[in-house]
Amino acid sequence: MIIKLEPINDDNRKAVLALSVREDQPFVAPNDYSLSEADEANAKAPGTARPFAIYAGEKIVGFCMLALDPEDENPADRYCLWRFMIDKNEQGKGYGQAALQEIIRYFKENGVDTVYLSTAPENEVGLHVYHKAGFRETGVIEDGEAVLMRTLKGPRKTVKSFYGVDVDKAMRLRGKKGYGVSIAVYDSDGDFNTYCSGSGRYGEDFPVNPDMLFQAGSVSKPMFALTLLRYVDKGKIDLDADISGVVPEFVKKGPLTFTALLSHTAGFNVHGFPGYPAAHEQLSLEDVLSGKGNTPRVRRIKPYGKQHMYSGGGITLAELAFTRITGMTLRDAFQKEVAEPLGLKHTGFFQPLDDDLVGNAAFGWRLAQKEDAAHGYHYYPEHAAAGLWSTPTELCKLGVALSRSYRRGGFLKKKTARRMMTPVLDNYGLCIYRGVNCPELAFHGGWNEGFLTEWNFSLKEDLCVASMINRASDAIDEAHAETAFELYQNAKE
Numbered sequence: 001m002i003i004k005l006e007p008i009n010d011d012n013r014k015a016v017l018a019l020s021v022r023e024d025q026p027f028v029a030p031n032d033y034s035l036s037e038a039d040e041a042n043a044k045a046p047g048t049a050r051p052f053a054i055y056a057g058e059k060i061v062g063f064c065m066l067a068l069d070p071e072d073e074n075p076a077d078r079y080c081l082w083r084f085m086i087d088k089n090e091q092g093k094g095y096g097q098a099a100l101q102e103i104i105r106y107f108k109e110n111g112v113d114t115v116y117l118s119t120a121p122e123n124e125v126g127l128h129v130y131h132k133a134g135f136r137e138t139g140v141i142e143d144g145e146a147v148l149m150r151t152l153k154g155p156r157k158t159v160k161s162f163y164g165v166d167v168d169k170a171m172r173l174r175g176k177k178g179y180g181v182s183i184a185v186y187d188s189d190g191d192f193n194t195y196c197s198g199s200g201r202y203g204e205d206f207p208v209n210p211d212m213l214f215q216a217g218s219v220s221k222p223m224f225a226l227t228l229l230r231y232v233d234k235g236k237i238d239l240d241a242d243i244s245g246v247v248p249e250f251v252k253k254g255p256l257t258f259t260a261l262l263s264h265t266a267g268f269n270v271h272g273f274p275g276y277p278a279a280h281e282q283l284s285l286e287d288v289l290s291g292k293g294n295t296p297r298v299r300r301i302k303p304y305g306k307q308h309m310y311s312g313g314g315i316t317l318a319e320l321a322f323t324r325i326t327g328m329t330l331r332d333a334f335q336k337e338v339a340e341p342l343g344l345k346h347t348g349f350f351q352p353l354d355d356d357l358v359g360n361a362a363f364g365w366r367l368a369q370k371e372d373a374a375h376g377y378h379y380y381p382e383h384a385a386a387g388l389w390s391t392p393t394e395l396c397k398l399g400v401a402l403s404r405s406y407r408r409g410g411f412l413k414k415k416t417a418r419r420m421m422t423p424v425l426d427n428y429g430l431c432i433y434r435g436v437n438c439p440e441l442a443f444h445g446g447w448n449e450g451f452l453t454e455w456n457f458s459l460k461e462d463l464c465v466a467s468m469i470n471r472a473s474d475a476i477d478e479a480h481a482e483t484a485f486e487l488y489q490n491a492k493e
Contacts, residue, residue: 103115177203178199210392214361242254349388396464407460452468
């Protein structure tokens, strides 16, 4: 079989435009659209787009368009297979694989080391063809398409880089059956990309995907604050009113305000919560606050308003007051006031996790082996402090919504968003940190048993980075925070 690539010209253009794919292959752009894109690209930078007719002998059987732009800032756009199709009447004859080998040879002859392509993640037929030709997923989802690559020199190894960061190396990922990472970036150019790598469940070949749920740990706190502030905007909650009478069994003497509790200046104990095995009996907020669980009774141990002392116990007390004032659980209030208006489908205070959500939920490191093979995560009755499940994609949507509210109002009133982001003590506002050396940065981290989360967003522009992994240790926590901040810095440029 002799396959050759011939540049598009007046003699073959009409025949190329007549080519098409099957109706069940909606992932391939029409050839007239591709040629129009080629004309636009070459008008700006001649030679960037290189469209070819694919010939089998003297017959045109397909079309491809290559991109060669060594000056492009994005490595995946420098040398890529931009378009590729075999006519519906010529499929199944081996032309596709033969043509891909000719395309690879063309790139090699032009001194290219690595070729990229992208396609819809659900394009199973296309992925099979590309895998057979040696292309492998990089873990990046860019503009809704999975990015694949093939090295042309040396070992065929996938070098994973996301916004200039070798995430797998930084996070020490090992193979397909260890732990995994899911990252989303909304960058300063308005692009939204995700990166997934590794396994969502230790010991299983369970690839992380962008919609996989992870526990967010203490990133639950700003999501609780956001929910509460929606009620502030409606005039139903006063941040500075004395609420000691709402929770009298846990506060012997006032004053007590939501501002003090959300800023960790109310002087309460219990830094954080370890959670419980998934099958543990459900506990109420009152049970937790009374010390009937695995943590001490929540009580004031420091002077009110005199210091910043991080307290998951104080946030849990705030949650109880919130539920008593609104008459709603935090799960229902978040769904109504935050998830539905923002179109969030994978984020909520799911405690315990709904059975229909377990199938695409990450398990925390080795909890499945240690405690419960079917539910490798802990149950957190302390919803506001540690009970959120989410995805990096939706955390980015939340970060951008808060940033826009801070700058011009929107999801929250501008005054309310600025109140949330203004430090009370020690660079901490209402359940949110502010950067010391990077003042436009707002952020929060999270650590649940087996899970880590980093959430960084800018108050100057639409820019957010969210990263979630299913392993928690001091070393991984430090590496995770550094990686998330490096991604944030690179996404600004």
